[in-house]
Amino acid sequence: MERASDICAMPLVAWCALAYAGGLLAGITLPERHGLLAAVVLAALAAGAVRLHRGWTGGVMAIAAGGVLVAAADVAHERACGQTLAARHQWELRVDVPVADGDIARGWVSAQGCERRAMVFVETGSGAPGELLALTGRAELGERSLVVQQGGLRVLGDDAVLPRLRARTSQRIDRIFTADAPLVRALVIADMSAIDAAQRDRYADAGLVHMLSVSGLHVGIIALALELLGAALRLPKAPTRVASLVLLVVYVAAIGAPPPAVRAAVMLGVLLASRLRQRPTSRWAILALGGVVPLVVPGTVLDLGWQLSVAGTAALVAGGVLVRRVVPRSWRGLRRTIATGIIISVVATVTTAPLVAWAIGRVALVGPLTNLLADPIMGLLQPVLFVALCIPIPPIETLCADAAHALIALFDAIARAGAAVPGGAQAITPSTTSAILTGVAAVAALVACASRQPARAMLIAASAIALLMLGPIVRPDRAFTELHVIDVGQGDAIALRTRRDRWILVDAGRSWLGGDAGRSTVVPYLAHRGGSLALFVLSHPHADHVGGAASVFASLHPSRFLDPGYVGTSPPYLAALTEAARARVPWQRVHPGDSLRIDEVLLTALAPESTWVAGLTDANLASTVLVARVGAIRFLFTGDAEAPEEEWLLAHDADALAADVLKVGHHGSRTSTTPRFLGAVRPRLALVSVGAHNAYGHPSPEVMQTLRDSGAQVLRTDRVGTIIVSTDGRHLEVEARNEKWSIPERVGP
Numbered sequence: 001m002e003r004a005s006d007i008c009a010m011p012l013v014a015w016c017a018l019a020y021a022g023g024l025l026a027g028i029t030l031p032e033r034h035g036l037l038a039a040v041v042l043a044a045l046a047a048g049a050v051r052l053h054r055g056w057t058g059g060v061m062a063i064a065a066g067g068v069l070v071a072a073a074d075v076a077h078e079r080a081c082g083q084t085l086a087a088r089h090q091w092e093l094r095v096d097v098p099v100a101d102g103d104i105a106r107g108w109v110s111a112q113g114c115e116r117r118a119m120v121f122v123e124t125g126s127g128a129p130g131e132l133l134a135l136t137g138r139a140e141l142g143e144r145s146l147v148v149q150q151g152g153l154r155v156l157g158d159d160a161v162l163p164r165l166r167a168r169t170s171q172r173i174d175r176i177f178t179a180d181a182p183l184v185r186a187l188v189i190a191d192m193s194a195i196d197a198a199q200r201d202r203y204a205d206a207g208l209v210h211m212l213s214v215s216g217l218h219v220g221i222i223a224l225a226l227e228l229l230g231a232a233l234r235l236p237k238a239p240t241r242v243a244s245l246v247l248l249v250v251y252v253a254a255i256g257a258p259p260p261a262v263r264a265a266v267m268l269g270v271l272l273a274s275r276l277r278q279r280p281t282s283r284w285a286i287l288a289l290g291g292v293v294p295l296v297v298p299g300t301v302l303d304l305g306w307q308l309s310v311a312g313t314a315a316l317v318a319g320g321v322l323v324r325r326v327v328p329r330s331w332r333g334l335r336r337t338i339a340t341g342i343i344i345s346v347v348a349t350v351t352t353a354p355l356v357a358w359a360i361g362r363v364a365l366v367g368p369l370t371n372l373l374a375d376p377i378m379g380l381l382q383p384v385l386f387v388a389l390c391i392p393i394p395p396i397e398t399l400c401a402d403a404a405h406a407l408i409a410l411f412d413a414i415a416r417a418g419a420a421v422p423g424g425a426q427a428i429t430p431s432t433t434s435a436i437l438t439g440v441a442a443v444a445a446l447v448a449c450a451s452r453q454p455a456r457a458m459l460i461a462a463s464a465i466a467l468l469m470l471g472p473i474v475r476p477d478r479a480f481t482e483l484h485v486i487d488v489g490q491g492d493a494i495a496l497r498t499r500r501d502r503w504i505l506v507d508a509g510r511s512w513l514g515g516d517a518g519r520s521t522v523v524p525y526l527a528h529r530g531g532s533l534a535l536f537v538l539s540h541p542h543a544d545h546v547g548g549a550a551s552v553f554a555s556l557h558p559s560r561f562l563d564p565g566y567v568g569t570s571p572p573y574l575a576a577l578t579e580a581a582r583a584r585v586p587w588q589r590v591h592p593g594d595s596l597r598i599d600e601v602l603l604t605a606l607a608p609e610s611t612w613v614a615g616l617t618d619a620n621l622a623s624t625v626l627v628a629r630v631g632a633i634r635f636l637f638t639g640d641a642e643a644p645e646e647e648w649l650l651a652h653d654a655d656a657l658a659a660d661v662l663k664v665g666h667h668g669s670r671t672s673t674t675p676r677f678l679g680a681v682r683p684r685l686a687l688v689s690v691g692a693h694n695a696y697g698h699p700s701p702e703v704m705q706t707l708r709d710s711g712a713q714v715l716r717t718d719r720v721g722t723i724i725v726s727t728d729g730r731h732l733e734v735e736a737r738n739e740k741w742s743i744p745e746r747v748g749p
Contacts, residue, residue, distance in 0.1 A: 631729020
């Protein structure tokens, strides 16, 4: 049995693994000169420790220095390869899922001996997993992958067996599980592409988002199920365990070898080897080996899944120490199980909090409770899914699908309940302050587990968490202003977020019988991210723009309401006016030339003019047109303005239309965005808010081609979902589909 102090007396292999991972992290994140300096300092300290006979301290420091150098070399290689690939217009591509015209493909591109993850906007051609594809297009270097615009695909030949197996499994999942298929694909083959952002946010608020991807938990459940199956069939233990390990290795390879799954498979392999040889081994040593093997790819040290997997497993070990100390030995059965689950869940939540806070900007305080409830469900669900997929007998498939549906519904109910708890999830602006506070809380929690007098460490952890909950302290001004094109289907909801967390919302999406996008999407989206609504701007009173406005006024109480002044009589518009009056939101009509500064954002109205509006019968032609300036960057919002209003703008002040980012008018309709208007705007980035497969045929292929011919990058919400554009007042960066990339300066006239 491990002593309570074992957490502090980790074996040498664990210290070596920790030193190597720390060296990799320093080498990747530090500037090149600083990284090399760190390596030199560590090497000097190692030499000094050896001369002073400090045991293995010098060796550990030398390993850390080696990690820095390995990471620096890898960064240089990746940078050179990225530049090589970005400079080309032709590559070879392997995809993870079937793709066709209009899709956004995820896969790997290669050329000239270099390979990199890629996100491809496919315009022509198609491909399937297992095929080697020829890809043409225009590339930008993203934060995580190569972003290829205007992609054209052509099949070159077959490539691999495992991707085809994964694709066939995906098709079986769709056929068997139907409506539950998106979640099942995430749990079985690590494909989260079909899980919408609202669902991910809900699970994140409930502290369950880690369960949506294949991780060590899932691999462990599969291994346990295989071992229980072998026991039920009375098979010899040793061959059963070896066969289980082989099946796990094949499974992990088939799903793309995500680092958490690799970590779990390695740990299971080491544990199996120790049992077969009847050799005792430290849990910390097993974790160290499992954590370090994925680091053969140095960039894995920045992978959130790997980080959470290692930190969570460390919390399990530390939590086990705490359980043995504080839970009375006389407790047995359900009482001991519940106490153990609560303690380990709390330790795991606190330990992983720094990583979650830094990566997704929130800490789920309800996580210990929701995980305690959800873990048994996941333990039942995973084997059910595999039985359905591995036994192709229709009655068994149907039975498993029904059982899985019930378990998924219960799992989702826990997530909804957890996400709805007031204060259950604390929004945290990722910053050095929040990282330090959550880091202090995590380390203090682990120390409390190890110490025989944990009161001081527990007080430190509690104090750090309390400071995190005080928003003004941990929410400094942001470094960037953000534009969020919220995916509301066929409609508009555009939000600007200032560096002081104040929002400017232009439109609120559509309404329908019994609901609206404001209540279902816009209000949760803004509330989830924190801050206040400083201004609501209505472009015009059509239902796909004003439909959610009443819900916005009722829930978010904006400080001001700007309206184009077109006299509308639609029920959604009248409801918005009524709710604005009830909430006492000041109403103001838009006048060309009016300006309003909200923090670093300067808004200037360009249209509509009251005399122009007076004679109109089409509200589209009375759309509010705004320019938002942030430093040297300009955003142009045009509502549903059509050609006549665009001509009016050109005649009155064409120079004012120049913008870096254009919210394309009328969802890309052929009645808007004329070549002459586009010539005055000359955007670097064009954003289209549009619903998939809408009845209007938006966006027009001709308008899309005109935008591309103008040199603008084009992004559509029906293809990439919500789009976020960030600027520091000089540069532009766009985020979509979990990828970030920079928008280059416009070259030429």
